[in-house]
Amino acid sequence: xxxxxxxxxxxxxxxxxxxxxxxxxxxxxxxxxxxxxxxxxxxxxxxxxxxxxxxxxxxxxxxxxxxxxxxxxxxxxxxxxxxxxxxxxxxxxxxxxxxxxxxxxxxxxxxxxxxxxxxxxxxxxxxxxxxxxxxxxxxxxxxxxxxxxxxxxxxxxxxxxxxxxxxxxxxxxxxxxxxxxxxxxxxxxxxxxxxxxxxxxxxxxxxxxxxxxxxxxxxxxxxxxxxxxxxxxxxxxxxxxxxxxxxxxxxxxxxxxxxxxxxxxxxxxxxxxxxxxxxxxxxxxxxxxxxxxxxxxxxxxxxxxxxxxxxxxxxxxxxxxxxxxxxxxxxxxxxxxxxxxxxxxxxxxxxxxxxxxxxxxxxxxxxxxxxxxxxxxxxxxxxxxxxx
Amino acid sequence: xxxxxxxxxxxxxxxxxxxxxxxxxxxxxxxxxxxxxxxxxxxxxxxxxxxxxxxxxxxxxxxxxxxxxxxxxxxxxxxxxxxxxxxxxxxxxxxxxxxxxxxxxxxxxxxxxxxxxxxxxxxxxxxxxxxxxxxxxxxxxxxxxxxxxxxxxxxxxxxxxxxxxxxxxxxxxxxxxxxxxxxxxxxxxxxxxxxxxxxxxxxxxxxxxxxxxxxxxxxxxxxxxxxxxxxxxxxxxxxxxxxxxxxxxxxxxxxxxxxxxxxxxxxxxxxxxxxxxxxxxxxxxxxxxxxxxxxxxxxxxxxxxxxxxxxxxxxxxxxxxxxxxxxxxxxxxxxxxxxxxxxxxxxxxxxxxxxxxxxxxxxxxxxxxxxxxxxxxxxxxxxxxxxx
Numbered sequence: 001x002x003x004x005x006x007x008x009x010x011x012x013x014x015x016x017x018x019x020x021x022x023x024x025x026x027x028x029x030x031x032x033x034x035x036x037x038x039x040x041x042x043x044x045x046x047x048x049x050x051x052x053x054x055x056x057x058x059x060x061x062x063x064x065x066x067x068x069x070x071x072x073x074x075x076x077x078x079x080x081x082x083x084x085x086x087x088x089x090x091x092x093x094x095x096x097x098x099x100x101x102x103x104x105x106x107x108x109x110x111x112x113x114x115x116x117x118x119x120x121x122x123x124x125x126x127x128x129x130x131x132x133x134x135x136x137x138x139x140x141x142x143x144x145x146x147x148x149x150x151x152x153x154x155x156x157x158x159x160x161x162x163x164x165x166x167x168x169x170x171x172x173x174x175x176x177x178x179x180x181x182x183x184x185x186x187x188x189x190x191x192x193x194x195x196x197x198x199x200x201x202x203x204x205x206x207x208x209x210x211x212x213x214x215x216x217x218x219x220x221x222x223x224x225x226x227x228x229x230x231x232x233x234x235x236x237x238x239x240x241x242x243x244x245x246x247x248x249x250x251x252x253x254x255x256x257x258x259x260x261x262x263x264x265x266x267x268x269x270x271x272x273x274x275x276x277x278x279x280x281x282x283x284x285x286x287x288x289x290x291x292x293x294x295x296x297x298x299x300x301x302x303x304x305x306x307x308x309x310x311x312x313x314x315x316x317x318x319x320x321x322x323x324x325x326x327x328x329x330x331x332x333x334x335x336x337x338x339x340x341x342x343x344x345x346x347x348x349x350x351x352x353x354x355x356x357x358x359x360x361x362x363x364x365x366x367x368x369x370x371x372x373x374x375x376x377x378x379x380x381x382x383x384x385x386x387x388x
Numbered sequence: 389x390x391x392x393x394x395x396x397x398x399x400x401x402x403x404x405x406x407x408x409x410x411x412x413x414x415x416x417x418x419x420x421x422x423x424x425x426x427x428x429x430x431x432x433x434x435x436x437x438x439x440x441x442x443x444x445x446x447x448x449x450x451x452x453x454x455x456x457x458x459x460x461x462x463x464x465x466x467x468x469x470x471x472x473x474x475x476x477x478x479x480x481x482x483x484x485x486x487x488x489x490x491x492x493x494x495x496x497x498x499x500x501x502x503x504x505x506x507x508x509x510x511x512x513x514x515x516x517x518x519x520x521x522x523x524x525x526x527x528x529x530x531x532x533x534x535x536x537x538x539x540x541x542x543x544x545x546x547x548x549x550x551x552x553x554x555x556x557x558x559x560x561x562x563x564x565x566x567x568x569x570x571x572x573x574x575x576x577x578x579x580x581x582x583x584x585x586x587x588x589x590x591x592x593x594x595x596x597x598x599x600x601x602x603x604x605x606x607x608x609x610x611x612x613x614x615x616x617x618x619x620x621x622x623x624x625x626x627x628x629x630x631x632x633x634x635x636x637x638x639x640x641x642x643x644x645x646x647x648x649x650x651x652x653x654x655x656x657x658x659x660x661x662x663x664x665x666x667x668x669x670x671x672x673x674x675x676x677x678x679x680x681x682x683x684x685x686x687x688x689x690x691x692x693x694x695x696x697x698x699x700x701x702x703x704x705x706x707x708x709x710x711x712x713x714x715x716x717x718x719x720x721x722x723x724x725x726x727x728x729x730x731x732x733x734x735x736x737x738x739x740x741x742x743x744x745x746x747x748x749x750x751x752x753x754x755x756x757x758x759x760x761x762x763x764x765x766x767x768x769x770x771x772x773x774x775x776x
Contacts, residue, residue, distance in 0.1 A: 001404075001569075001630070001633040001634055001636075001637050002630070002633075003404060004402075004403065004404030004405065004406045004407065005403055005404060006400065006401060006402050006403065006410070007400070007401040007403070008398075008399075008400040008401070009397070010396075010397075010398035011396075012394065012395070012396040013394060013395040013396065014392075014394050015389065015392065015393055015394065015395070015649070015650070016391055016392030016393060017392065018392045019392065022394070181389075212630060213617065213618070213630055213631075213634065214634065215610075215611065215614040215618075215634045215637045215638050215641075216637075218610035218613050218614035219607055219610045219611065219614075219641070220610070221610055222603075222606035222607045222608070222609050222610030222611075223603070223606065223607065223610075225606050226603040226606035226607075229601065230601070230603075242389070242390070242600060242601055243601075245389040245390075245650070246389055246602065248389075249389050249603045249604075249649070249650065250603050253603075253607070253646075258641075261403070261637070262403070262633070262637065
């Protein structure tokens with residue numbers, strides 16, 4: 001562990017098949033008006049909407065409905081939601097859905113009572129909220145982003161052409177999250193697998209940074225090994241409760257700030273992925289999958305020791321009698337094999353990237369001066385081209 | 389992950405060489421009167437007392453001194469501290485020390501405004517506090533127990549002859565903890581190494597339970613591997629900041645309830661250790677070390693799959709061509725070698741256990757019906773005899 005840091009994560013997690021039984025008790029900690037935010041109709045088809053409404057009724061709440069949160073939530077939708085919260089004096093925003101819905105709920109929670117334009121204040125200038133923050137709770141129905149236990153909020157601004165992530169502090173983190181693995185069973189295979197890769201990307205993007213010996217890397221390796229094991233089972237049999245439960249738990253801990261303690265991070269794959277998402281509206285996890293191998297092969301030599309460690313400790317590559325380079329390459333080959341096995345998108349072409357829009361994607365990529373190598377714009381284009 | 393569980397740990401951690409710079413800011417969140425609880429004179433010799441007093445002064449606090457917290461804090465001392473807190477209307481208990489001091493502070497925090505006898509209510513009947521709970525903060529000077537981020541409180545009652553652990557909920561957990569690895573540098577080697585084994589015991593006692601595939605075990609393996617690596621360095625060079633920092637962080641996460649999520653635990657080694665501590669007043673971590681090998685060799689056949697996994701994933705034992713039993717034995721042999729290397733007490737005789745008091749120790753052992761095997765009293769005596 002190096003440097004100075006703090007850790008504070010007060011989100012209360014209820015996990016398991018009976019997790020919903022805690023919702024009524026949690027609701028009672030808040031005032032009379034609850035805004036129920038969700039996406040499309042899927043929670044109405046699978047019964048989750050009815051279960052949540054029953055809990056809201058039992059807790060005696062007045063419900064403000066807020067449907068239609070889109071997969072890449074926009075600042076326009078955030079402004080609408082903020083108005084609803086403000087005008088109804090909402091006491092709790094209950095987000096029922098995946099990362100997009102919870103990211104959106106957090107954005108609304110800091111915007112409802114904000115006097116300035118939230119996009120400029122939070123996603124451009126990166127300021128802290130100095131207004132009343134409306135509490136957020138969540139019922140998770142899709143696994144991957146970790147939004148249920150962090151302060152992250154990725155919002156898209158179509159007008160200015162940016163998709164930007166922002167990490168708020170512990171005062172914006174959800175107060176509670178209901179994690180029932182069965183609630184994720186009806187997610188289509190494509191979305192499920194995209195979520196698996198999103199988790200792996202969170203793990204790798206925090207792992208591939210730094211040179212010090214750091215406990216955080218050991219924890220990260222454990223989470224990667226668990227994810228690899230369980231995702232192989234779940235990709236074949238999405239109804240395997242044990243595997244889905246392990247993956248749900250892994251996703252939460254992969255991005256609740258534990259894995260950044262005492263070390264840096266990379267996050268360039270997420271930046272490229274966000275740019276692809278902005279241009280193509282493709283599923284987030286798949287955008288990451290499509291560029292990860294070209295990216296990691298590109299920066300491997302700059303962080304060789306860590307790629308060797310990744311190969312040995314995560315993938316079980318035997319290092320005896322091999323050069324560091326070969327060991328590192330074998331690690332990335334194992335990653336590639338696992339990606340093919342669980343069935344993620346291996347080429348950005350399949351998501352709509354092409355020679356025609358590659359420059360537009362590159363323009364939207366935020367280049368971070370962290371990780372083992374700071375890319376040039378030319379390198380971004382090169383990686384995108386290799387990802388096609 | 390199996391079953392239903394919840395996780396909620398709101399303790400704020402400040403980590404690193406500059407962690408103390410956050411103390412004044414934290415103190416400002418509480419009322420005017422702070423009780424400063426600590427043990428002997430060591431914090432006065434190493435400058436930590438002065439640094440804490442300076443922060444208390446800067447924050448404008450009235451300080452109630454509460455020195456003399458002993459290594460195995462007694463319920464009598466808790467009653468005294470509770471009276472001090474009550475009579476001075478203390479707003480925050482600031483525990484400066486190791487696990488004993490923080491365990492004690494938590495005990496005082498739930499006793500000061502309790503109308504009943506706290507020993508009977510909390511440590512015998514196991515009830516929840518239903519009185520005002522006085523907030524606790526901590527500045528950690530000794531690593532091992534994890535008390536800085538959990539609700540645990542081990543208290544000794546000499547009158548009735550019991551040493552009992554109690555785990556309170558998140559409302560009793562410290563509000564904040566200052567973790568500066570350098571503050572642990574002056575701890576004597578014997579106490580330092582005892583702390584290392586205490587951590588390992590927390591990890592093992594949560595690991596050796598259950599049969600399901602569980603993400604928690606993967607995280608636990610990562611923490612064990614980090615601890616083994618860093619403790620080997622620190623035992624030879626206690627001034628190695630990186631190693632001591634990794635160990636400090638590992639200790640906190642080894643017992644903050646993350647590692648019990650989704651699985652059972654064992655904890656019989658701690659019960660036997662507590663009994664030895666009660667009879668001999670020996671250092672906690674050393675009592676655990678002295679009985680662990682006989683205990684684990686005794687129960688190995690009952691949880692063979694997990695001992696095989698321990699050998700392979702934690703100690704790097706190669707399983708090819710070996711029986712499960714041999715692999716498991718090699719894992720425990722690696723554990724033994726590491727224990728000798730870092731220099732823990734290998735025989736309970738060195739702590740004062742003998743044929744003369746072995747029955748008295750056995751009488752004080754609480755037998756838990758969990759883990760891979762529930763011991764009989766005869767087996768407890770047998771393990772104690774093998775530990776001599």
